[in-house]
Amino acid sequence: MTQNNRGEGTIEIIESSNLDTSSISISSSSIHGSGVFASRAIKKGERIIEYVGDKIRKKESTRRALRAISMAKKDPSLGAVYIFELDDTWDIDGNVEWNPARLINHSCDGNCESSVQEGKIWVVALRNISLGEELGYNYGYDLEHYAEHPCKCGKANCVGYIVAADQWDELRKILGGKKRV
Numbered sequence: 001m002t003q004n005n006r007g008e009g010t011i012e013i014i015e016s017s018n019l020d021t022s023s024i025s026i027s028s029s030s031i032h033g034s035g036v037f038a039s040r041a042i043k044k045g046e047r048i049i050e051y052v053g054d055k056i057r058k059k060e061s062t063r064r065a066l067r068a069i070s071m072a073k074k075d076p077s078l079g080a081v082y083i084f085e086l087d088d089t090w091d092i093d094g095n096v097e098w099n100p101a102r103l104i105n106h107s108c109d110g111n112c113e114s115s116v117q118e119g120k121i122w123v124v125a126l127r128n129i130s131l132g133e134e135l136g137y138n139y140g141y142d143l144e145h146y147a148e149h150p151c152k153c154g155k156a157n158c159v160g161y162i163v164a165a166d167q168w169d170e171l172r173k174i175l176g177g178k179k180r181v
């Protein structure tokens with residue numbers, strides 16, 4: 001970890017020099033662009049990869065989130081998906097090229113989730129994952145802008161849009177039985 005100052009307040013950078021990427025590979029995805037795939041069989045509960053990036057305080061995190069929201073207004077296909085909460089003081093902004101976990105696509109039936117363990121953010125398997133399976137988790141987007149984020153996860157239970165699971169009932173009411181508006 002090193003110290004840096006980009007004129008945005010002091011941040012720490014969690015670098016990838018000792019990042020263990022042995023469980024994943026990056027490849028093109030049928031869902032969108034590039035995706036992250038299991039390069040070995042992974043057992044439920046296993047840590048797959050650490051989610052690294054800029055370690056930032058809440059004030060800087062809010063500033064970056066607001067900037068991402070403003071960019072998303074200009075280009076609705078963008079979403080603020082990279083900032084994860086580490087603890088009450090710190091967040092991790094994973095929107096850096098040395099963080100392969102940033103390429104994990106959204107899935108309505110995810111096989112992994114993020115989890116804070118021993119002061120780090122990990123991508124952890126929710127179930128057994130086969131070699132070659134694409135990793136996916138729920139991005140937890142708010143229902144408000146659902147129409148701007150159609151989901152292409154291809155799962156049998158896909159709700160049609162990238163929306164947090166606790167808002168699916170509301171989404172289904174809006175869609176009235178259709179997959180898309």
Ligand SMILES: C[S@@+](CC[C@H](N)C(=O)[O-])C[C@H]1O[C@@H](n2cnc3c(N)ncnc32)[C@H](O)[C@@H]1O
Binds near residue numbers: 079106107
């Ligand atoms: C963090 S990136 C994921 C990596 C991305 N595939 C890439 O190549 O850069 C997030 C973006 O990927 C796309 N994406 C991720 N999951 C998706 C899904 N289930 N359906 C449609 N687009 C998705 C959306 O454009 C989203 O804003």
Ligand SMILES: [Zn+2]
Binds near residue numbers: 151152154155161
């Ligand atoms: Zn889906």
